[in-house]
Amino acid sequence: MKLVTVAGPPSSGKTSVILKLIECMDLEKGSIGVVKFDCLTSFDKLSYQEAGVPVQIGFSGKFCPDHYYVSNIEDAVQWGLASEFEMLITESAGLCNRCSPYINGILAICVIDNLSGINTPRKIGPLLRFADIVVITKGDIVSQAEREVFAFNVKQVNSSARLIFVNGITGQGTFMLSKYLRQARDILTLKDLKLRFTTPAAVCSYCTGETRIGEKYQMGMLKKLEFKGV
């Protein structure tokens, strides 16, 4: 089974891109499965079910979405194998820009959209920096110049990635993306493989349910902002 990880900021068009992509792959119905890792709620289950795509949704809830992802990814792979998929696509929202659910040796796709602002590629860090393919969506509603500057800013952060412009509504661009997917590697397990980047670290009182504000409630790993005199 081939495994592909897709990540990107909320509402960047991940689900639309994946659905168009599955359509474009033209495999037997049900042979590509999706695992969606989300935070609290998601409305994507319906979209996948409507398209006849087997989908499993997981909510990280009070856990760090990245930690949740990495602790469940091997189970996802085993679910995919047991379901006899030819391909499994994981979809996760980069909820903090620090998130990057990419694994060494596994095709990593980042989806970002032109509407998110011209400097966004320079701000989102590992999510973009460690991707193999960067899919840029919503290019049909901004000017050519903005698309070019946006692509330039993506290149600044990740010069080795392949850039593909995809229209999530018409599917334009998914064809080239599907060509990459066919090259993704076949796996049986992710055991002993490594994440490309560490997940955000924190073991502090707030991780364990503290809600009160103030120094005396803060324990564990903390990072303090330094305020300079004006």
Next chain:
Amino acid sequence: MNTADLITYLKSTNLGRILKDYPIAGDFLANFRLEAISKVLPLPQALEEVEDETLAEFGLDTYGLLQEFCMFLENFTRVEESTGRVSSLTILGGFNKMKEPESVELTIAAGEVISVVGPTGSGKSRLLSDIECLAQRDTPTARQILINGIAPDDLRRFEMGGKLVAQLSQNMNFVMDLTVREFLEMHAKSRLTGNAAEIVEKCFLSANELAGEKFTLDTKLTQLSGGQSRALMIADTANMSNSPVILIDEIENAGIDRRQAIKILAKSEKIIFVSTHDPLLALRANKRIIMKNGGISKVIRTSAAEGKSLAAIEQIDNTLQELRNRLRNGEIITEELLK
């Protein structure tokens, strides 16, 4: 400079000097939150004053950052030539939705304008996306696209990475909150050419030639009218975009000189496809592709007779234009004006 030379240069040159040699290096430092780093030292020494934590947050150490910096400069000092020169583009027919073959072999030279006409759902966008991905009989239409008479291999198709085709459509907007000058300068910077000031000026002038109402370099993008925005987008695409092929989805009537727009675009030695139902634009093209049932049903060369009727159409258009101007200036419209 090769990589080894570049590393030596980075290790031995103070950052201030590097920033002078490569202004784009400022962006690199900003990307890694290192704007405030000492400029009088070379990068490795300057990095010693930076907390390890900062670099670690980006998953880097001093050496890793140096390597990244090196890669960055290599990437952005190379003159982007990856699309190469495209002097012709050939469309070899595939099949329409009824599985009937399209008997088409159409070669379009740089500087040529082709219009694409046909009802909604006739396959116009599919044709345009076949061109965009350089289809090699592997898309649903089974068309093949040649560049300079040669079938591009997969590697070349990937390398084009969205750089082959520039698009202009009626739905497009500027989403940035910048002045016209800042916008053009930003775009010029991303092209990494030396003559930024010159090309900004050129874009600005030709945009104003197209726009019904003039604007200044200090006008905010968000304050431009629909016509002015379109004019700026066209001038920018013609003068600044590196893409050798331009796909245009209609140019609206309001507030823009369409004839001039096509002229400016064609002058830029690009291959231009205009999807339009406007006779003025369609007949101005050298050829027009007629789409039907998801396929190319015909290719019509604009005949001399059609060329003649173009003059009459222009007259009608001029009359309408005149009426618009009069309305705009608060004048009264009389029947006399239509004669």
